[in-house]
Amino acid sequence: MPSRWINTGLSAHHFGYSLFNQQKLSASFSKQLFSQLSLGVTLSYFSTNISEQPHAGSILGEAGLLYRISSKLKLGLFLFNPTRSKYAEQLQERIPTFVRLGLAHDVSDKLQLTAETEQVLDRKTVWRGGVRYQLHEILSLAVGASNNPVYYTFGTGIRLKAFRMDFAASMHEVLGLTPHLGLSYPVQ
Amino acid sequence: MKSAGRTLIPLFLFILFTGVADQVFAQYYREPEEKVLADLMERWIENSDADIDYTDLQDQLEFYLRNKIDLNKATREELQRLPMLDDPGIEAILRHRQLFGSFISIYELQSIEALDERTIYYLSYFAAVEESQGSQLSVMQMLSKGKHEVIALHENRFQRAAGYDPAREANGQTHYLGSPYRYLLRYRFNYGSHLSYGYTGEKDMGEQFFKGAQKQGFDFQSVHFVLRNRGRFKTIALGDYQANFGQGLTFGSGLAAGKSADVLRVRRNFQTIRPYRSVNENEFMRGVAVTYRLHALELTGMYSSQRISTNFRALDSLPGADVFTSVQLTGLHRTPAEILNRNNVRQTICGAHAKWRSSNYDVGLTGVYTQYDHRFMHGDKPYQLYQFSGKHLSNFGADYNFYIANVNFFGELSASSNGGYAGIAGIALPLHQKADLVMAYRNFAKNYQSTFTSPFSEYRDARNEEGYYTGLSLKPAPHWVFNTYFDLYRAQWLRYLTDGPSHGYDWLGELQYNPTKSTQVYLRYRHEVKQGNIPNNDAARTDELAALSKENIRFHAQYKITPSLSGKTRAEFVQYHDMLNGYQSGTLIFQDLQYTTPFKDFSVTGRVALFAVEDARARVYATESDVLYHYAVPQYAHNGLRYYVLVHYRVTRQLDVWARYAQTTYSDVQTIGSGTELVQGNVLSDLRVQARLSF
Numbered sequence: 001m002p003s004r005w006i007n008t009g010l011s012a013h014h015f016g017y018s019l020f021n022q023q024k025l026s027a028s029f030s031k032q033l034f035s036q037l038s039l040g041v042t043l044s045y046f047s048t049n050i051s052e053q054p055h056a057g058s059i060l061g062e063a064g065l066l067y068r069i070s071s072k073l074k075l076g077l078f079l080f081n082p083t084r085s086k087y088a089e090q091l092q093e094r095i096p097t098f099v100r101l102g103l104a105h106d107v108s109d110k111l112q113l114t115a116e117t118e119q120v121l122d123r124k125t126v127w128r129g130g131v132r133y134q135l136h137e138i139l140s141l142a143v144g145a146s147n148n149p150v151y152y153t154f155g156t157g158i159r160l161k162a163f164r165m166d167f168a169a170s171m172h173e174v175l176g177l178t179p180h181l182g183l184s185y186p187v188q
Numbered sequence: 189m190k191s192a193g194r195t196l197i198p199l200f201l202f203i204l205f206t207g208v209a210d211q212v213f214a215q216y217y218r219e220p221e222e223k224v225l226a227d228l229m230e231r232w233i234e235n236s237d238a239d240i241d242y243t244d245l246q247d248q249l250e251f252y253l254r255n256k257i258d259l260n261k262a263t264r265e266e267l268q269r270l271p272m273l274d275d276p277g278i279e280a281i282l283r284h285r286q287l288f289g290s291f292i293s294i295y296e297l298q299s300i301e302a303l304d305e306r307t308i309y310y311l312s313y314f315a316a317v318e319e320s321q322g323s324q325l326s327v328m329q330m331l332s333k334g335k336h337e338v339i340a341l342h343e344n345r346f347q348r349a350a351g352y353d354p355a356r357e358a359n360g361q362t363h364y365l366g367s368p369y370r371y372l373l374r375y376r377f378n379y380g381s382h383l384s385y386g387y388t389g390e391k392d393m394g395e396q397f398f399k400g401a402q403k404q405g406f407d408f409q410s411v412h413f414v415l416r417n418r419g420r421f422k423t424i425a426l427g428d429y430q431a432n433f434g435q436g437l438t439f440g441s442g443l444a445a446g447k448s449a450d451v452l453r454v455r456r457n458f459q460t461i462r463p464y465r466s467v468n469e470n471e472f473m474r475g476v477a478v479t480y481r482l483h484a485l486e487l488t489g490m491y492s493s494q495r496i497s498t499n500f501r502a503l504d505s506l507p508g509a510d511v512f513t514s515v516q517l518t519g520l521h522r523t524p525a526e527i528l529n530r531n532n533v534r535q536t537i538c539g540a541h542a543k544w545r546s547s548n549y550d551v552g553l554t555g556v557y558t559q560y561d562h563r564f565m566h567g568d569k570p571y572q573l574y575q576f577s578g579k580h581l582s583n584f585g586a587d588y589n590f591y592i593a594n595v596n597f598f599g600e601l602s603a604s605s606n607g608g609y610a611g612i613a614g615i616a617l618p619l620h621q622k623a624d625l626v627m628a629y630r631n632f633a634k635n636y637q638s639t640f641t642s643p644f645s646e647y648r649d650a651r652n653e654e655g656y657y658t659g660l661s662l663k664p665a666p667h668w669v670f671n672t673y674f675d676l677y678r679a680q681w682l683r684y685l686t687d688g689p690s691h692g693y694d695w696l697g698e699l700q701y702n703p704t705k706s707t708q709v710y711l712r713y714r715h716e717v718k719q720g721n722i723p724n725n726d727a728a729r730t731d732e733l734a735a736l737s738k739e740n741i742r743f744h745a746q747y748k749i750t751p752s753l754s755g756k757t758r759a760e761f762v763q764y765h766d767m768l769n770g771y772q773s774g775t776l777i778f779q780d781l782q783y784t785t786p787f788k789d790f791s792v793t794g795r796v797a798l799f800a801v802e803d804a805r806a807r808v809y810a811t812e813s814d815v816l817y818h819y820a821v822p823q824y825a826h827n828g829l830r831y832y833v834l835v836h837y838r839v840t841r842q843l844d845v846w847a848r849y850a851q852t853t854y855s856d857v858q859t860i861g862s863g864t865e866l867v868q869g870n871v872l873s874d875l876r877v878q879a880r881l882s883f
Contacts, residue, residue: 107623
């Protein structure tokens with residue numbers, strides 16, 4: 001919901017099945033602070049339901065920052081769960097805390113290169129790199145790679161007016177291929 | 189006036205007569221051909237870990253150095269064989285020719301934006317603008333106009349290896365029958381690329397010479413004769429030759445570069461038939477090959493029959509059922525056992541290839557039949573289960589290579605007569621003027637079998653491998669290049685020293701700065717992780733697999749100090765890790781200096797290298813300058829100091845001599861090598877002397 005003062009958004013996620021499921025209800029706020037700098041904050045209620053276990057829930061915070069270094073170069077920073085919230089007050093296990101730093105370079109209207117590093121607390125640093133290429137007005141191609149764990153991702157995107165469909169396949173060195181499908185249509 | 193005229197006229201005549209006024213000028217600034225060859229070779233091979241013979245690879249390059257490609261006639265396919273040209277550069281040259289007609293001079297290349305100064309500089313060694321009349325001359329005329337070259341080499345190691353000790357024979361130990369010297373004799377004749385023939389003879393160290401098993405003199409002898417572009421015959425080859433079709437998956441003899449810092453070099457651009465002039469005693473064809481042209485169709489037929497050296501196992505119980513378990517790849521016949529196995533199996537190969545060629549695409553079909561006169565039986569270890577066994581093998585394949593707009597698609601699908609399949613498919617995509625991408629997928633079944641193959645892959649045997657490769661090259665700013673590749677692969681079945689299905693990956697990142705054509709600085713990082721056995725020292729239990737990781741960091745700089753003095757500096761660090769051996773590091777730092785006199789008639793090159801390598805798994809490789817046509821990529825292991833001095837002197841226009849002395853002193857060992865190659869002491873010193881007569 002765009003507004004003059006601040007942009008707000010609401011979202012709901014559901015994952016899992018009857019024996020194990022997680023929900024996330026979020027409210028997001030974003031604001032362009034300066035001409036080159038934007039800030040976003042999300043607050044969520046995160047709940048986990050495991051069969052025959054008491055309900056677990058907690059408040060979770062996320063924050064993101066986008067800095068436009070130039071018209072072609074963007075820097076993004078994303079912080080997830082800085083408060084080190086647990087899944088629930090009574091549990092020991094904490095929701096992971098991580099920070100992600102990314103660079104996107106628009107080499108041309110058709111070509112975008114991205115690089116990203118991610119640090120999850122108590123885990124190995126992850127590096128990712130990617131190339132996105134607009135092959136045709138309708139069709140785009142993407143390829144990316146990541147370490148820790150080693151992943152390869154190939155993707156295609158189809159854009160018909162406002163409707164977008166993305167199809168990707170990620171290749172894990174041990175687990176093999178996993179397909180991904182995404183559909184989006186913005187509501188104005 | 190009169191006196192001035194008198195002095196000027198002879199000078200003018202001198203310049204006119206020699207006809208090399210601009211050449212003399214150019215020579216002053218041009219590096220010797222050998223150095224250019226070395227630079228390019230190094231880029232091709234330095235990423236390879238295998239200790240293989242590169243002479244054939246270098247021979248391909250050297251061929252174009254001597255038979256420059258005509259820029260006005262070169263096809264896309266021919267240009268693709270030049271290692272300094274990438275696809276965008278080739279397209280730009282072809283477009284330029286289409287728009288502006290024939291090149292008037294090689295310097296016209298400077299007006300092509302896609303080619304940088306360095307590329308043009310290297311290209312000027314391999315391409316020219318000329319009127320080639322070769323095909324109009326009769327064979328007799330070509331024979332009288334061509335160039336002859338004779339090369340003789342002598343090599344000696346000053347420390348005698350244990351195998352030369354005469355006492356060993358009395359003790360019943362294996363020993364070398366021949367002298368510790370290596371001799372090489374080469375004769376070549378060529379008229380451009382139209383006609384060439386030659387002879388190569390080589391005696392390796394420890395082999396006999398004009399006695400015993402080698403009564404005919406050289407242990408390895410090779411002759412070749414190749415005639416090109418006679419009417420409808422594109423190529424007629426007799427004697428020793430190399431044959432490569434498509435992407436090298438169905439059939440490809442000889443070596444081809446694997447993954448390297450040339451991250452876009454994935455597609456194979458083979459010359460179908462080319463003369464074999466190397467001293468690698470394996471992986472070539474001996475017989476006859478002909479390519480016949482019928483409009484857009486090219487038909488190649490080949491036949492090869494030769495005796496090869498194998499590890500033979502005589503089965504007493506079943507006469508005539510003797511088998512061999514592997515082909516000897518060393519080409520060394522020094523000990524009684526090696527001599528016994530010398531040329532003990534006959535290998536016969538027949539093949540045919542049809543290629544339909546158009547300006548924007550070509551498609552090919554290949555069929556090859558291999559026969560051995562004894563049964564080939566790999567061992568009975570589990571990892572050898574799917575390898576070829578028998579006397580006959582057939583391979584069939586279809587390959588393609590086409591362009592849609594600027595996008596290049598290439599690939600090959602192959603089958604072997606036992607029902608194994610293998611395929612490779614790639615796409616080369618120019619994303620932007622300053623960005624190029626190559627992606628390739630390969631899938632070689634565990635039961636795909638072949639005689640000679642050379643596809644783009646991780647393992648050299650074209651079987652039991654599936655992999656995804658992506659290479660990206662960026663030119664972010666003038667003089668700057670960033671290259672990167674990522675390759676992920678899996679093996680369905682066991683491999684040597686890998687007792688289970690395995691997986692691995694490697695990636696490379698290189699930042700290059702090329703401020704001038706003679707100055708280059710790069711920083712390169714490569715990380716490879718693949719699975720291998722962790723020995724548990726329990727014969728009853730299969731070894732478990734674990735990740736073996738190897739990281740390389742290299743800083744390299746090459747530069748010109750004065751027009752006649754240039755240098756190279758390198759520091760390389762290797763870190764190996766696995767859970768059993770922990771971290772092992774290797775370091776190599778070297779400094780090269782090369783002095784060349786302005787008229788190129790004398791040059792001296794030297795290197796001092798210091799190395800500290802904790803474990804053989806962290807060894808470091810680096811190419812070295814050597815006598816012309818000689819290539820080696822020595823590995824640096826243990827701790828010590830190595831230096832070499834190479835001198836080249838052009839005695840006359842016809843005679844060149846080279847001498848190279850290299851010495852390694854180890855600080856942490858008392859003996860070097862093992863078995864017959866064991867050397868007492870901590871010093872190894874080698875001398876190589878070569879002379880070339882060209883007329």
